[in-house]
Amino acid sequence: MTEQSFDYLVAFQGERGAYSEAAAVNFFGEGVTPVPCRTFGEVFLAVEEKRADCGIIPIENSLAGSIHRNYDLLLRHDLFIVGETQLQISHHLIALPEVELADIRRVLSHPQALGQCENSLSRLLPGVELVATYDTAGSVQMLKESGARDAAAIASRRAAEIYGMSILVEGLEDNPENYTRFLILEREQLYPIGPSKTSIVFSMYNVPGALFKALSVFALRDVDLTKIESRPMQGKRWEYLFYIDFAGSLAEDRCANALDHLHEITTFFRVLGSYPRGA
Amino acid sequence: MTEQSFDYLVAFQGERGAYSEAAAVNFFGEGVTPVPCRTFGEVFLAVEEKRADCGIIPIENSLAGSIHRNYDLLLRHDLFIVGETQLQISHHLIALPEVELADIRRVLSHPQALGQCENSLSRLLPGVELVATYDTAGSVQMLKESGARDAAAIASRRAAEIYGMSILVEGLEDNPENYTRFLILEREQLYPIGPSKTSIVFSMYNVPGALFKALSVFALRDVDLTKIESRPMQGKRWEYLFYIDFAGSLAEDRCANALDHLHEITTFFRVLGSYPRGA
Numbered sequence A, B: 001m002t003e004q005s006f007d008y009l010v011a012f013q014g015e016r017g018a019y020s021e022a023a024a025v026n027f028f029g030e031g032v033t034p035v036p037c038r039t040f041g042e043v044f045l046a047v048e049e050k051r052a053d054c055g056i057i058p059i060e061n062s063l064a065g066s067i068h069r070n071y072d073l074l075l076r077h078d079l080f081i082v083g084e085t086q087l088q089i090s091h092h093l094i095a096l097p098e099v100e101l102a103d104i105r106r107v108l109s110h111p112q113a114l115g116q117c118e119n120s121l122s123r124l125l126p127g128v129e130l131v132a133t134y135d136t137a138g139s140v141q142m143l144k145e146s147g148a149r150d151a152a153a154i155a156s157r158r159a160a161e162i163y164g165m166s167i168l169v170e171g172l173e174d175n176p177e178n179y180t181r182f183l184i185l186e187r188e189q190l191y192p193i194g195p196s197k198t199s200i201v202f203s204m205y206n207v208p209g210a211l212f213k214a215l216s217v218f219a220l221r222d223v224d225l226t227k228i229e230s231r232p233m234q235g236k237r238w239e240y241l242f243y244i245d246f247a248g249s250l251a252e253d254r255c256a257n258a259l260d261h262l263h264e265i266t267t268f269f270r271v272l273g274s275y276p277r278g279a
Helices: A019-028 A040-048 A066-076 A113-116 A118-124 A134-144 A157-162 A210-219 A251-266 B019-028 B039-048 B068-076 B112-116 B118-124 B138-147 B157-162 B210-219 B254-264
Strands: A010-015 A033-036 A054-061 A080-088 A092-095 A106-109 A131-132 A151-155 A166-167 A179-186 A196-203 A225-232 A240-247 A268-276 B009-013 B033-037 B054-061 B080-088 B092-095 B106-109 B129-132 B151-155 B166-169 B177-186 B197-205 B224-233 B240-246 B268-275
Touching: A010 A019, A010 A040, A010 A210, A019 A054, A019 A080, A019 A134, A019 A157, A019 A179, A033 B268, A040 A054, A040 A066, A040 A179, A040 B166, A054 A066, A066 A196, A066 A225, A066 A240, A080 A106, A092 A134, A092 B240, A106 A113, A106 A134, A113 A118, A134 A151, A134 A157, A134 B157, A151 A157, A157 A166, A166 B009, A166 B151, A179 A268, A196 B080, A210 A240, A210 A251, A210 B210, A210 B224, A225 B210, A225 B224, A251 A268, B009 B019, B019 B033, B019 B054, B019 B080, B019 B138, B019 B157, B019 B268, B039 B068, B039 B177, B054 B068, B054 B080, B068 B197, B068 B224, B068 B240, B092 B138, B106 B112, B106 B138, B112 B118, B112 B129, B112 B151, B138 B151, B138 B157, B151 B157, B157 B166, B177 B268, B197 B210, B197 B254, B210 B240, B210 B254, B254 B268
Parallel strands: A010 A033, A010 A054, A080 A268, A106 A131, A106 A151, B009 B033, B009 B054, B080 B268, B106 B129, B106 B151
Antiparallel strands: A054 A179, A080 A179, A092 A151, A092 A166, A196 A240, A196 A268, A225 A240, B054 B177, B080 B177, B092 B151, B092 B166, B197 B240, B197 B268, B224 B240
16 A cells, blocks of 8 residues: 555545445555545535545445445436445454453444354354444444443454554454445546446336347447346336446447447436446 | 135234235235244245245335345245235324324334335424334334334334224325335245246356346247346355346246256256236
8 A cells, every 4th residue: 555645535435444445545545535424425425516536435245235225326416437446345343452352242333244244243252232333433433432341343454443443353254255346436437448347327118128139239249248237217117227337448439339329229328437447 | 805714824024014914915815814024034934834825025116126135035945936916005104093293203113114204204293203113013013012102103004903003194105106016935836827927046157248148048039028136146256146037937838948048058047936927
């Protein structure tokens, strides 16, 4: 990690030390200026209203699947995806300095983090009380402020460091294949050169073979799809919006042609962004 | 609704009066014997262990989208989808008899129901405290047992009737286009005659054009897809399982041929069920 300091404001959901902040540091290096937001919706607003230069949001987890709320927000706001990064999620058991494992009666964290550490917790701390909170890093902050010595939080190493807390147990997650993919959002669209990905959203007439026709515009041009997701269309019962990621840039002719072709056969169509492919 | 009484045990998640119970009555008529279960996982177990003849689970809501937990459970258990039914979700504000709207300080319900009534609540009861519970009908039961006269619950008309409570305000939902589709699960597979749907799940080698090839087995035989959903494959980062619903029965040659063809090109393939198409 580089230690340069620059005034690049990055909005993310959660308190200082959130996994999204760690992902931002992965992507930009240390020295970005964090802009913590209460909700995902506020991350989008912070960028739109120029209180942040960019936002970073989780879009899918390798165990839990897509974060559908963020697919809906991408549609509702006019920001562009300009990058992606993935982070291995490693959950640590965090407490005030000098607190010991035997002191712990309560464990605080986001319900998803508690769920992902269920087996480890029942082995290490049988019968411990689990307390659901709205945020992993926020639980560490709460613990710090309360001074409670009978409680621990589950969060990132970064959260422990930021709040000056101790890590009681490292790598508490039951399944180590736990990765989250994040998207970087800005106000301006990119036309990247080199290995890229493009994300789009569209809807079609509800007729037989519609989705097959949509996918054919990519297959006919050897454009590889990396993800497809469907979400309900508000106000149209059992009709769907499709979100597709494909390998390629808006700057490539075959991709631009595929999208022109798709435009012809869709009822709604939008490019969410074209960006360098993550490692 | 028919009033015949028969000893057909139907498992569903939630307490008596849950929307799933109302959907079961829609499908089977009155007189089914309800088997309330604490979780969706327990609904599957109740049917597998023959404590119920069938189960009913919500699979998608027209506003909120798919219930992904139930897609995962369909894969993990060996039950078959034998029917589908949809229910218009109408939320009512329910309290003890003779309680008035002006008495209400707290409103209890499942977070999704509270969210779907957000605007109505802030208009009718500005500043009221919202209390999240695990279950809509369960909140009515809690209210009944506590005898609280300063609280109301949001749940179905059926829940108000079962617990002998009053409806203070009808149709509290902000968006009336609120429908949930439910699946009926049994231990034996059907081969239905007449208008039908079939649900399958499969995975493919992660190669360019894989999903396009999978969809082509249907398009080449004019088999219409009605839904596609993707879920992460556990232990394989950024690889997916696809869940597809199509119009047609396993008893039809063109559908059986399409599935034979799909079987040739998939790494994993399973029929989740073939069932009469819901109204």
